[in-house]
């Protein structure tokens with residue numbers, strides 16, 4: 001289990017299972033996480049803040065209205081600090097307050113004030129768990145995107161037997177690990193092209209386009225985060241190499257094709273996100289071209305190789321293309337999918353200034369084959385970094 005640099009806000013509410021959370025805290029720290037603990041008044045009746053402070057290595061937060069505590073790390077700061085909020089044990093009362101969006105103590109307020117994921121680990125008497133109000137609350141927060149971990153069934157502190165026991169600390173730790181280290185693309189090799197190509201005319205002039213590379217780089221980062229081995233073949237751009245990605249820089253379409261040919265030999269997925277120049281100078285001049293009198297200049301161009309088409313016909317991987325169009329986006333995209341014999345195409349409308357080229361946002365219409373049928377899903381508009389995750393998960397699902 002590796003949780004290094006992960007910031008976990010551990011919220012304790014009133015329940016006998018609170019004592020078990022001391023062990024969870026120890027396991028999270030051992031796995032490298034940074035842990036801050038928030039306790040309700042109910043929790044403090046079962047376990048002391050001093051224990052949780054000693055185990056987490058940080059002062060425990062327990063008061064919404066304490067000016068000193070607010071000056072040190074206020075509730076809004078805490079809500080932003082966390083990568084994940086885990087409430088364990090989550091009592092029936094706390095679940096009800098979180099469902100209602102109450103902000104009557106520090107922990108409930110944090111749940112209202114955060115945009116980060118929240119996991120509830122219920123722990124209560126079986127009758128309280130089975131109660132219709134509790135069940136309705138759980139369904140409501142689950143629909144809102146809360147993770148609900150447990151409860152388990154078994155003997156309870158009060159002597160009852162049934163559903164309501166908190167799952168064990170080791171299982172909670174496993175859920176947290178899975179949350180952060182979900183690697184569905186493990187053992188897959190993804191090759192992604194990104195950015196523009198640059199086609200030489202003479203030593204100081206070239207043909208290129210406005211591609212920023214952001215979409216391709218975001219896809220590379222998302223695939224790497226989800227566990228894939230990623231080779232990013234990139235034209236000249238102003239972006240850092242995404243974490244955990246092997247980047248190979250190229251300039252022209254011919255160079256890009258050469259690198260892609262060898263990189264895709266054992267690839268599972270090829271995503272052609274690069275804006276490859278359609279044409280290049282038929283003969284690039286070795287010397288700087290001189291102005292020839294007052295007449296215009298005719299530059300003879302020839303077509304570049306189609307990298308995506310080459311991969312689709314020579315390699316056994318799932319090939320995904322992009323179609324940047326300014327009109328009839330859907331029709332052109334589908335025609336392109338047929339012409340290049342690829343399994344998926346992501347169409348975007350580059351005539352819009354708010355999305356697409358050079359923007360941080362994008363909106364895609366994704367067409368793909370599913371059991372012989374053509375299907376379409378719309379993704380976005382949203383940040384390219386978020387869109388990339390959705391696209392990578394879609395590719396992995398339908399490939």
Ligand code: C5P
Pocket residue numbers: 193253272273274275276277278304305306307308309320321322323324336
């Ligand atoms: O043919 P068109 O340029 O519109 O197709 C766009 C798609 O094909 C993109 O996925 C792009 O990366 C890819 N492509 C390519 N090699 C080319 C031209 C386009 O891989 N020479």
